[in-house]
Amino acid sequence: MPVENIAPPTKERIAYLEGLVAQARTAAAVFTQYTQEDVDRIVKPMVLAGLAQAQHLARLAVEETRLGVMEDKAIKNMVATEFVYNYVKDKRTVGPIREFPESGLVEVAEPIGVIFSLTPITNPTSTVLFKCIMAIKTRNAMVFSPHPNAWRCCAETMRIMYEAAVKHGAPEGVFTCVESPTLEDNAYLMKHKDVRLIDATGGRGASRAAYSSGKPALGVGSGNTPVYLEKTAELDMAVVDIITSKTFDNGTICASEQTVVIDDEIYDRALKKFADLGVHICNEAETELLGHTVIDPLKGQMQPMAVGQKAIDIARMIGLRVKPNTKLLIAPIKGVGREYPLSVEKLFPVLAVCRAHSVDEALKLCVDVNHLGGLGHTAVIFSRNDEIIGKFSEAMNAGRIIVNSPGAIGALGGVYNDLVPTFSFGCGTGGGNSTMDNVNVYHYLNIKRVARRTPAHMWFRIPDQIYFDMNAVEHLRDFASRSTLIVTNAALEQMGHLDIVRRNIPAQTLVRVLAIPDAEPEVKVVMQGVEALNSYAVDQIVALGGGSVIDAAKIMKLKYEFPEADLDELAAPFLDIRKRVVRFPTVKTNHARLIAIPTTSGTGSEVTPFAVLTDKVRGRKVTLADYSLSPDVAIVDPQFVMSMPKGLTADTGIDCLTHALEAGVSTHASVYTDANAMQAIRLVFKYLPIAYENPHDEEARSMVHNAACIAALAFSNASVGVNHALAHAFGARFGVAHGRANALMLPHVIAYNASVPTKFRPSPNQRAYVAPKKYAMIADLLGLGGHTVDEKVKNLIAAIEQLLDQLAVPRSIADLGISKEEFERAIPDLAKIAFDDPSWGSNPRMPLIGELVELFWSAYHGRSPAKAASAPVEPEVEVCV
Amino acid sequence: MTANELIAQALAKLDGASREVALDLSSVRRIDPSAIGALEKLAGAADEKAVKVALRGVHVDVYKVLKLVKLTPRFSFPA
Numbered sequence: 001m002p003v004e005n006i007a008p009p010t011k012e013r014i015a016y017l018e019g020l021v022a023q024a025r026t027a028a029a030v031f032t033q034y035t036q037e038d039v040d041r042i043v044k045p046m047v048l049a050g051l052a053q054a055q056h057l058a059r060l061a062v063e064e065t066r067l068g069v070m071e072d073k074a075i076k077n078m079v080a081t082e083f084v085y086n087y088v089k090d091k092r093t094v095g096p097i098r099e100f101p102e103s104g105l106v107e108v109a110e111p112i113g114v115i116f117s118l119t120p121i122t123n124p125t126s127t128v129l130f131k132c133i134m135a136i137k138t139r140n141a142m143v144f145s146p147h148p149n150a151w152r153c154c155a156e157t158m159r160i161m162y163e164a165a166v167k168h169g170a171p172e173g174v175f176t177c178v179e180s181p182t183l184e185d186n187a188y189l190m191k192h193k194d195v196r197l198i199d200a201t202g203g204r205g206a207s208r209a210a211y212s213s214g215k216p217a218l219g220v221g222s223g224n225t226p227v228y229l230e231k232t233a234e235l236d237m238a239v240v241d242i243i244t245s246k247t248f249d250n251g252t253i254c255a256s257e258q259t260v261v262i263d264d265e266i267y268d269r270a271l272k273k274f275a276d277l278g279v280h281i282c283n284e285a286e287t288e289l290l291g292h293t294v295i296d297p298l299k300g301q302m303q304p305m306a307v308g309q310k311a312i313d314i315a316r317m318i319g320l321r322v323k324p325n326t327k328l329l330i331a332p333i334k335g336v337g338r339e340y341p342l343s344v345e346k347l348f349p350v351l352a353v354c355r356a357h358s359v360d361e362a363l364k365l366c367v368d369v370n371h372l373g374g375l376g377h378t379a380v381i382f383s384r385n386d387e388i389i390g391k392f393s394e395a396m397n398a399g400r401i402i403v404n405s406p407g408a409i410g411a412l413g414g415v416y417n418d419l420v421p422t423f424s425f426g427c428g429t430g431g432g433n434s435t436m437d438n439v440n441v442y443h444y445l446n447i448k449r450v451a452r453r454t455p456a457h458m459w460f461r462i463p464d465q466i467y468f469d470m471n472a473v474e475h476l477r478d479f480a481s482r483s484t485l486i487v488t489n490a491a492l493e494q495m496g497h498l499d500i501v502r503r504n505i506p507a508q509t510l511v512r513v514l515a516i517p518d519a520e521p522e523v524k525v526v527m528q529g530v531e532a533l534n535s536y537a538v539d540q541i542v543a544l545g546g547g548s549v550i551d552a553a554k555i556m557k558l559k560y561e562f563p564e565a566d567l568d569e570l571a572a573p574f575l576d577i578r579k580r581v582v583r584f585p586t587v588k589t590n591h592a593r594l595i596a597i598p599t600t601s602g603t604g605s606e607v608t609p610f611a612v613l614t615d616k617v618r619g620r621k622v623t624l625a626d627y628s629l630s631p632d633v634a635i636v637d638p639q640f641v642m643s644m645p646k647g648l649t650a651d652t653g654i655d656c657l658t659h660a661l662e663a664g665v666s667t668h669a670s671v672y673t674d675a676n677a678m679q680a681i682r683l684v685f686k687y688l689p690i691a692y693e694n695p696h697d698e699e700a701r702s703m704v705h706n707a708a709c710i711a712a713l714a715f716s717n718a719s720v721g722v723n724h725a726l727a728h729a730f731g732a733r734f735g736v737a738h739g740r741a742n743a744l745m746l747p748h749v750i751a752y753n754a755s756v757p758t759k760f761r762p763s764p765n766q767r768a769y770v771a772p773k774k775y776a777m778i779a780d781l782l783g784l785g786g787h788t789v790d791e792k793v794k795n796l797i798a799a800i801e802q803l804l805d806q807l808a809v810p811r812s813i814a815d816l817g818i819s820k821e822e823f824e825r826a827i828p829d830l831a832k833i834a835f836d837d838p839s840w841g842s843n844p845r846m847p848l849i850g851e852l853v854e855l856f857w858s859a860y861h862g863r864s865p866a867k868a869a870s871a872p873v874e875p876e877v878e879v880c881v
Numbered sequence: 882m883t884a885n886e887l888i889a890q891a892l893a894k895l896d897g898a899s900r901e902v903a904l905d906l907s908s909v910r911r912i913d914p915s916a917i918g919a920l921e922k923l924a925g926a927a928d929e930k931a932v933k934v935a936l937r938g939v940h941v942d943v944y945k946v947l948k949l950v951k952l953t954p955r956f957s958f959p960a
Contacts (some may be wrong), residue, residue, distance in 0.1 A: 022912075030911075033942050171913060172915075
């Protein structure tokens with residue numbers, strides 16, 4: 001019955017109950033001061049006291065309850081003390097109990113406080129012994145409410161435990177026991193504000209009442225244990241184990257066997273063996289009689305008069321003639337369910353058996369028993385067939401699946417197996433319980449987890465080999481290949497670049513050329529390339545071109561080496577590359593070396609792990625990112641960029657500068673990426689204006705080409721930021737070249753990142769908001785002057801604006817001829833697309849949609865952020881560069 | 882000196898106290914149920930005499946016990 005429906009006790013009774021709880025509360029509070037050593041000093045003498053009184057307490061229990069077998073109860077008392085002690089003695093239950101140095105976690109035990117404990121009539125003294133030891137080991141106080149018909153033996157057990165505990169230092173009042181407990185008392189205590197946990201061991205009613213109180217509860221209850229006696233079982237052992245278990249304490253342990261499903265092949269032999277060992281096998285009439293008398297026909301539950309009685313007494317009760325030494329009654333039944341009364345739980349030595357003609361039928365019968373009041377509790381199988389044991393384990397919903405051993409004693413743990421010793425069986429949600437475990441000390445603790453900050457390990461991954469400077473293409477001769485495919489475009493072929501490459505490939509190599517359009521690669525183009533790779537059995541790909549050509553070659557290689565690779569799936573978004581859900585394949589079908597030779601100085605695709613693919617059929621872009629996409633070799637030879645037109649030089653150069661600046665302030669920046677980012681920035685500022693003004697200046701071209709590659713090494717590992725997210729959205733919508741789109745956003749993004757963020761984003765590797773200081777450091781590197789971080793940031797923005805002017809890059813979106821109205825219409829979509837762009841994932845400042853809108857408008861108007869930048873923060877930290 | 886003895890001293894001083902009695906518990910590392918009872922008694926007596934009791938130097942473990950038995954509102958805990 002829910003506790004809400006139970007009337008409160010009288011005022012006098014409430015005062016009495018309040019007194020018990022107050023004592024327990026004080027004891028629990030005082031107990032919090034105890035150390036592990038204090039606790040362990042108390043537990044051992046308690047256990048010894050319990051062991052010394054095991055027989056005495058067993059006798060008291062049988063005398064009072066008239067249930068069970070004194071000798072068996074004595075064994076239970078010994079298990080509840082000795083076995084439980086053996087399990088808990090070395091367990092840490094105070095302070096730090098477990099440490100995981102590699103993950104920076106420490107588990108710290110916190111006692112619960114006052115536990116209200118209901119104990120059953122079937123295992124009264126053993127349960128009290130068990131709970132007393134657990135409570136002291138965990139520094140909790142316990143108020144006991146034993147079953148009324150087992151009160152005296154429980155109170156005596158508690159007294160023995162209490163005296164031993166207090167004698168050895170436990171706080172006074174640590175155990176109290178409700179005298180003559182009633183339902184009203186229990187309901188009152190279950191709802192009491194100072195009771196922190198209810199541990200209700202007993203029938204389903206106690207368990208349900210506990211949970212209905214709204215308090216945290218360990219309500220564990222009844223079972224209905226199915227047993228599968230499979231044809232490969234060691235039959236002699238199985239029969240003895242089942243008899244041992246089902247007759248132990250006259251079957252009062254709720255994990256004991258209830259219905260044995262026996263394979264047809266061994267059914268008759270099994271029954272004969274049972275009969276030979278003193279078991280009475282009932283005939284049909286006897287089974288029917290038994291079913292109608294020991295099971296309540298209305299409730300479909302066992303009759304209390306039979307619980308814990310001997311087999312011969314039960315036989316006598318119903319007028320059954322059995323031999324005087326009969327220890328168990330076996331009742332063959334033809335099915336499971338309400339129409340077969342004996343298929344329910346029977347906490348007395350009556351066992352139902354059922355014949356099965358196949359494994360499938362046997363498993364189904366066991367499932368039926370399991371679901372007839374036994375969900376979550378215990379199931380038993382005797383078999384030597386591991387496959388069938390596996391199937392049985394999957395089919396049963398039971399916290400304890402006992403294999404080739406007695407159910408009752410097996411479930412108690414520690415005797416026949418290594419289950420945790422317990423007198424309280426959690427039955428999981430199937431049994432309406434909060435746990436499926438053998439209840440143990442850890443259920444009597446609040447376990448606190450101390451989690452130290454663990455910065456993620458960083459990385460710096462780059463291609464195996466990078467060759468650079470004029471005529472570096474000659475290194476192609478170092479690479480042996482049977483069959484090489486050069487992926488390029490028609491324009492480069494006309495410019496003579498393809499011939500230069502061909503001349504440097506060893507003569508014995510069979511070379512084919514695939515010219516693809518000079519645009520973002522399409523799926524169709526990539527698949528044509530894969531076809532060529534397969535038909536020529538290629539072992540080397542040379543990608544000669546800008547970012548599009550190199551990206552195409554990366555994806556061709558991926559599909560060639562891993563034909564099953566699903567590009568859509570591989571493009572799944574991720575927050576942290578190390579934790580991504582979809583992993584790139586690793587077992588290759590084909591092998592091909594990818595050598596990338598860039599013909600522009602901007603994207604850095606020759607060293608990056610990224611590739612963009614356009615799926616025109618589905619109207620979408622697919623961005624792939626994985627270090628397996630990085631080319632094996634990069635040849636950064638400036639002879640291929642000497643003829644770049646001025647506009648392309650400016651756009652790609654600014655793309656390179658954006659890569660370096662964004663990598664520099666990224667939340668994934670490291671001392672390794674900083675080294676590259678800063679050098680790239682320095683090279684761009686020094687050489688890009690020269691390369692722009694004097695395209696034939698070899699040194700300037702070479703240094704800008706190197707800068708693009710170096711910046712790419714930085715952003716391959718630190719990623720980019722919100723500038724790229726804005727540029728991707730804007731560039732795609734208005735058909736503006738990537739580098740130019742980046743340039744339009746760049747000064748505004750720096751001002752934005754350098755100001756105090758509206759919202760900080762989680763980034764465990766960042767110990768402070770360092771973006772402003774890093775911009776200031778870049779300004780120092782460039783010798784831009786300034787005394788404060790604020791001044792230096794403004795000087796950096798001004799220097800970038802000056803560079804953009806030098807390169808004749810439009811300074812506002814309006815300058816591109818885009819009307820304000822058109823831009824206004826586009827803004828909502830642009831902001832959404834930019835927000836969905838993964839590029840800003842490592843931006844130092846988390847962009848809000850409204851801020852993205854503001855940034856777009858700033859870029860539209862092009863007002864100088866060098867003059868408008870708000871005051872940046874000045875973090876008090878050192879930054880590594 | 883035990884916690885109980887300290888509390889007994891404080892009880893004795895309540896009569897002569899004007900407005901506040903301070904009790905230095907900095908040497909107390911652990912209290913038992915009887916000390917808690919004595920503190921309850923002290924708080925009750927102080928209430929009757931309208932005297933405030935300040936517990937000084939209370940160790941955090943002891944403070945936690947007082948918190949669990951809901952005694953903290955009845956005392957002040959100067960830093």
